[in-house]
Amino acid sequence: MANDNKVWNQNDAIPSLVQSKRQIERYGLDVDAQAILVATRLLAAGTRLGHASEVHFARFGLSTGRYRVLVELEDSEGEALPSQLAENLGVTRATMTGLIDTLERDGLVSRRTSAQDGRQRSVILTEEGARRLQAMAPEHFARLEAMVGLLSIEERGVFLDLLGRVTQGISALTDETIEPNKPAGESKKKQHRSKG
Amino acid sequence: MANDNKVWNQNDAIPSLVQSKRQIERYGLDVDAQAILVATRLLAAGTRLGHASEVHFARFGLSTGRYRVLVELEDSEGEALPSQLAENLGVTRATMTGLIDTLERDGLVSRRTSAQDGRQRSVILTEEGARRLQAMAPEHFARLEAMVGLLSIEERGVFLDLLGRVTQGISALTDETIEPNKPAGESKKKQHRSKG
DNA sequence: ACAAATTAGTTAGGTGCCATACTATATTCA
DNA sequence: TGAATATAGTATGGCACCTAACTAATTTGT
Numbered sequence: 379m380a381n382d383n384k385v386w387n388q389n390d391a392i393p394s395l396v397q398s399k400r401q402i403e404r405y406g407l408d409v410d411a412q413a414i415l416v417a418t419r420l421l422a423a424g425t426r427l428g429h430a431s432e433v434h435f436a437r438f439g440l441s442t443g444r445y446r447v448l449v450e451l452e453d454s455e456g457e458a459l460p461s462q463l464a465e466n467l468g469v470t471r472a473t474m475t476g477l478i479d480t481l482e483r484d485g486l487v488s489r490r491t492s493a494q495d496g497r498q499r500s501v502i503l504t505e506e507g508a509r510r511l512q513a514m515a516p517e518h519f520a521r522l523e524a525m526v527g528l529l530s531i532e533e534r535g536v537f538l539d540l541l542g543r544v545t546q547g548i549s550a551l552t553d554e555t556i557e558p559n560k561p562a563g564e565s566k567k568k569q570h571r572s573k574g
Numbered sequence: 575m576a577n578d579n580k581v582w583n584q585n586d587a588i589p590s591l592v593q594s595k596r597q598i599e600r601y602g603l604d605v606d607a608q609a610i611l612v613a614t615r616l617l618a619a620g621t622r623l624g625h626a627s628e629v630h631f632a633r634f635g636l637s638t639g640r641y642r643v644l645v646e647l648e649d650s651e652g653e654a655l656p657s658q659l660a661e662n663l664g665v666t667r668a669t670m671t672g673l674i675d676t677l678e679r680d681g682l683v684s685r686r687t688s689a690q691d692g693r694q695r696s697v698i699l700t701e702e703g704a705r706r707l708q709a710m711a712p713e714h715f716a717r718l719e720a721m722v723g724l725l726s727i728e729e730r731g732v733f734l735d736l737l738g739r740v741t742q743g744i745s746a747l748t749d750e751t752i753e754p755n756k757p758a759g760e761s762k763k764k765q766h767r768s769k770g
Numbered sequence: 771a772c773a774a775a776t777t778a779g780t781t782a783g784g785t786g787c788c789a790t791a792c793t794a795t796a797t798t799c800a
Numbered sequence: 801t802g803a804a805t806a807t808a809g810t811a812t813g814g815c816a817c818c819t820a821a822c823t824a825a826t827t828t829g830t
Contacts, residue, residue, distance in 0.1 A: 405711040409719045416730050417718035423741050424623025431617050473817055475780055497778040497825045515601040516628040522613035523605045524746035527755030528739040534612050537736045543724040544621050549667040550720035657808060671788055671810055693795045693808040
């Protein structure tokens with residue numbers, strides 16, 4: 379039995395400043411190595427976050443997406459349209475169909491054809507779905523709290539601010555063209571809190 | 575032609591403090607809403623980061639993983655073993671096989687059977703693979719730099735520090751049991767969460 | 771009224787990554 | 801020496817999410 383199951387050895391895959399500098403020098407580019415380091419670490423963290431999230435929700439028989447559907451339903455008095463859910467969760471309607479399929483198979487939601495509009499099939503949170511949410515809540519939130527437990531209260535506030543701006547910056551990766559994203563001028567950071 | 579393809583509307587799917595509080599109150603839990611907000615925003619950011627990264631590398635005919643393989647090869651003088659690559663990138667050997675398959679199909683790497691050990695098939699960065707890396711470097715690094723462009727130099731340092739600790743905290747999601755991660759320095763945090 | 775356009779949801783097919791189980795080649799040691 | 805074991809790499813099948821194309825129902829325009 380070669381038990382070589384690797385359970386995410388978090389020591390590897392953390393990019394170093396040396397690596398960033400080496401890459402930049404190799405091609406003689408004019409970019410800031412520190413900025414590249416931050417960006418690269420961020421991407422690595424994103425990968426790990428996504429993976430960890432799936433592992434976490436799998437404990438409760440869910441995936442990240444399916445959990446979010448259940449929560450969204452709970453916040454909508456137990457009923458919502460697939461298109462609403464897709465919109466609120468930021469996934470496509472096709473993806474939402476798949477999420478609902480699995481949730482329905484597991485008995486956590488059910489579908490009902492609308493009387494008003496024959497195209498609509500609203501999604502309903504079942505008793506068991508609500509129970510599942512309730513059952514997982516203590517552990518779920520305790521783990522979330524533990525995740526940021528290495529930050530003090532004040533640091534959490536700072537991190538929220540910085541993360542917010544970095545999150546805005548993600549679009550620099552997906553935009554058609556590169557727009558230089560200046561650091562809020564010479565003054566201080568502010569505004570940009572679009573919604574809450 | 576209902577062109578309702580959504581190209582990641584970054585306004586949605588950002589969790590609010592109100593949502594966090596509501597969820598916590600619903601189940602009468604004893605957790606800090608601010609901490610939950612940070613954790614939730616972080617997970618959302620992770621999802622977006624992963625997605626954006628794939629979009630970004632797709633521009634160059636690569637994926638996140640395949641790009642990392644090429645870079646790792648470049649850092650290893652153009653040759654490495656699949657198991658080494660898997661180890662360094664933090665993916666399974668099975669995943670590495672798939673990554674190499676695609677890279678080989680695209681002519682960016684080639685495989686060569688080892689003379690020493692018949693089980694080994696080392697991976698070699700081809701000329702075209704090196705050219706691809708060189709060609710994409712300017713835009714790639716410019717976009718990475720732009721991603722963190724909303725942060726000042728000092729803020730980047732702070733963010734690196736906080737991100738490092740939060741990244742450590744990710745294991746709180748994947749660990750078997752919950753261990754209450756306290757900020758360095760504080761010896762007691764009066765945390766009465768005896769989940770079993 | 772009725773064809774054209776829009777909308778809701780689904781199906782089909784693709785990518786990225788993973789875990790499990792397998793093949794083939796060393797290595798160990800009784 | 802030869803059976804048991806470990807190791808390198810791969811095949812298989814799964815999940816999450818995507819885009820594009822499709823079906824069915826509703827609205828719109830003349």
